[in-house]
Amino acid sequence: xxxxxxxxxxxxxxxxxxxxxxxxxxxxxxxxxxxxxxxxxxxxxxxxxxxxxxxxxxxxxxxxxxxxxxxxxxxxxxxxxxxxxxxxxxxxxxxxxxxxxxxxxxxxxxxxxxxxxxxxxxxxxxxxxxxxxxxxxxxxx
Numbered sequence: 001x002x003x004x005x006x007x008x009x010x011x012x013x014x015x016x017x018x019x020x021x022x023x024x025x026x027x028x029x030x031x032x033x034x035x036x037x038x039x040x041x042x043x044x045x046x047x048x049x050x051x052x053x054x055x056x057x058x059x060x061x062x063x064x065x066x067x068x069x070x071x072x073x074x075x076x077x078x079x080x081x082x083x084x085x086x087x088x089x090x091x092x093x094x095x096x097x098x099x100x101x102x103x104x105x106x107x108x109x110x111x112x113x114x115x116x117x118x119x120x121x122x123x124x125x126x127x128x129x130x131x132x133x134x135x136x137x138x139x140x141x
Contacts, residue, residue, distance in 0.1 A: 008036045019044065020124025024052030025103050033121060042122035046103070048073070048112040051141025053104035056081065056130055060123035064095040064116060071112035076135050077101040084136060100127055108141040 008031075010016075016029040019042075029035065031043040046066075048054070066087075073087045075095070081102055087093055095101060105112035132138055 010035065015044070019122050022057040022124055022126050023055035023129075024048055024105075025054035027116070027122065027124070029122060040120045042116075042118040042120075044116055044122065045069075046114040046116050048103065048105035049141070050105060050110055051108040051139065053132075053135065053138060054102055056100055056102050056127040058098050058100045058125050058127070059095065059118060060125055061097050062118040062120065062123045063097055064118050066093045066095065066117075067091070067115045068093075069113045069115055071110050072106045073112045073114065074104050074106050074135075074137065075101050076104070076138075081130055081134055082136070102130070102135060104135065104138050106137065108139060 010030045016032060016035040018034060019027045019029045021027060025046050025048055027044055027046050029042060029044040031038050031041060033039055068087045068089050068091045070089060074084050076084045077099060
């Protein structure tokens with residue numbers, strides 16, 4: 001049996017933190033090519049502190065699936081980030097490749113935690129920032 005033919009566990013506190021970031025969205029990698037034998041998947045946790053949001057960004061060619069583990073989030077997208085979808089604990093979301101968006105925590109008191117999976121890797125392309133006022137309903141803590 002080859003070394004790559006066994007399960008690889010990333011223990012809590014030993015996740016890879018050298019992954020792409022975008023402002024107030026902090027990503028840690030549980031499964032990815034940076035620290036496991038994985039070659040076509042990235043799986044991690046994204047956290048937004050109360051009242052914080054990501055920078056505008058997209059994920060290149062990567063297809064992204066997300067699951068809200070804790071909190072209430074919003075994803076702004078479209079022209080000037082004028083459209084949005086709201087998510088709550090237990091909701092799943094798919095973000096298409098190359099779609100510019102902003103992820104935000106809609107609570108000013110509770111953390112927002114997402115589980116996120118991408119193929120082929122955790123691609124993060126940060127874009128020019130937008131003023132908070134451009135994001136409908138957003139307010140900082």
